[in-house]
Amino acid sequence: MDIKAGLLNNNKRAAARLITMLENGIEEALDIIKECYHLTGHARIVGITGPPGAGKSTVTDKLAKALRKEGLTVGIIAVDPTSPFTGGAILGDRVRMSDLSTDPGVFIRSMGTRGALGGLSKAAHGAVKVLDIFGMDYIFIETVGVGQSEVDIVKLADTVIMVMVPGLGDDIQAIKAGIMEIGDVFAVNKSDRDGAERTAAEIEAMLDFNKQEDYRPSVVNLIARDNVGVDKLLEAIENHRAYLDASGRYRSRKRDSLRTEVIEIFKENVIRSVARLEEDTNVLEELTESVLERRIDPYTAAARLMDSFTENGV
Amino acid sequence: MERPIRVVVAKPGLDGHDRGAKVVARALRDAGMEVIYTGLRQTPEQIVETAIQEDADCVAMSILSGAHNHLFPKVVQLLKEKEAEDILVVGGGVIPEDDIPGLLEAGISAIFTPGTPTTVTIDFIRENIRKK
DSSP, rough: OHHHHHTTTTTHHHHHHHHHHHHOOOOOHHHHHHHGGOOOSEEEEEEEOOOOOOOHHHHHHHHHHHHHHTOEEEEEEEEBBOOOTTOOOEEEEGGGGGGTTTTTTEEEEEETTTTTOSSSSSTHHHHHHHHHTTTTTTEEEEEOOOOOOOOOGGTOOHHHEEEOTOOOOOOOHHHHHHHHGOOEEEOOOOOTTTTTHHHHHHHHHTTTTTOOOOOOEEEEEGGGGGSSSSHHHHHHHHHHHHHHHTTTTTHHHHHHHHHHHHHHHHHHHHHHHHHHHHEEEEHHHHHHHHHHTTTSOHHHHHHHHHHHHTTOOO | OOOOOOOEEEOOOOOOOHHHHHHHHHHHHHOOOOOEEESSOOHHHHHHHHHHHHTTTTTEEEOOOOOOHHHHHHHHHHHHTTTTTTEEEEEEOOOOOOGHHHHHHOOOOOOEEOOHHHHHHHHHHHHSOOOO
C-alpha cells in the first residue's frame, strides 16, 4: 500500500496504518509526515478532558454530530489507559460513538497511553498531524479520565473543554490547582442531576480568581446524553477560537506548544543516540560503574557522557 | 520493542449478552493486546469501518442470538470489498457444531465455542495475524 498517496486521496486505511506506524516508532512514518507537514494547520484542534465517567465520549459524540450537520468533517482521537503491567489496554470510547463509525466524514482512532503519564498517548501529536493532513476540519482529542495533573492536552489543543459533573462536591477545591487551570470552556454534564447549579457556581467562583482578564472561560450546563446544551457548548468553543484569533493568542499559544514539541523530540533523539552510542562504546555502563564506586558523581558522569557524545559526532 | 496486537471485539446482532465478549476482551488485554471494545448491537458495516479506522490486526465477534451464519460471513465479505481481507476474523458464542464448517469455509478463521480456554483464543490470534 502506498501510504502517502492513500493519505492524500482520502483512504482511511492508509491514514489508520500511518497512525499505527507512528505509535510503533517506525522511521518511515516520520518521513511521510515530513513530506506532508506543509499541509497541516487547517484543522481546529479541541481537547476534551475531565474526570473518569464525566461523559467525555458522549460529549465528543454529540459535538461531532452537530458539526457533521454543518457539513464539517471530524477526526476523533480517543485515549484510554494502557496497563503498566501487561502493556494491554481496553479502548472503550467507541461504545458511545457507534453511529459515527460508518459516517464517511468521520475518522475515529482509539489509542492506549503506552506509558505516557500526561493524559495522552505518546503518538497523539503524530495522530493529530495525520488527521490534519487527511483534511479533517475539526479534530477532537479525548484524554484519559484525569485526576489532577494530566495537563498535556493543553500543549496540543487550541481549545480545551473541561467536562465536569455534579456531585464531585469538594473535589473541585482539590483539583483546582491542577487540571482546572487548563479549561478554556467548562461543561457541566449530567445537569439533570442534583447539584448542577452548585457545581456551575463553584466553577464560576473559581474563575473569579483568574488573573487573565481579557478572556473568561464559559461555563455551560449540558445533558449530553439527551443532546441538551450541545449547541451552547459549540458556541462557547467558537467564541474561544474567535478570542484566540482576535487577541493574537492563537499564534503565541501555537508557538509555545511547538517549542515544547521540538524540545520533546530533541530529548527523545538524544536518548536514542545514547542508546546507539552505547551499542558501540559501553560509555554509559562504564560511567555508571564509576558512580556506583563513588569515584565520580552523577553530574560529572552526565557531563562526560555529553562530551563523548560530541567527540563521536552523534 | 514488540508492538501490541490490536483486536476489535464486537457484538454483532441483536442479543444483549456481552458477558462473554467482555471476558474475552479482558483476557486479551491481560495478554498485552490493545482491545478496541465496540459495545452491543453493531452492524457488520460498523464493525468493518471500526476495524479499518483502528488498523486492527483481528476482529473478534461474539453472537448468542443465532444470527452467526448471516453476520459473520457478512463481515468477511465487507472486509474483502474494502481490500482489508488481511484482517483476521474469529468468532465465538453459542454456535452449533454443524454450522462451524460452513463458517470456516466462508472465511472466518476460527470459531471458539463456550468452554474454550481464553489461552486458546489468545494463542490463535498471536499465531495467525498477518505480520505488518
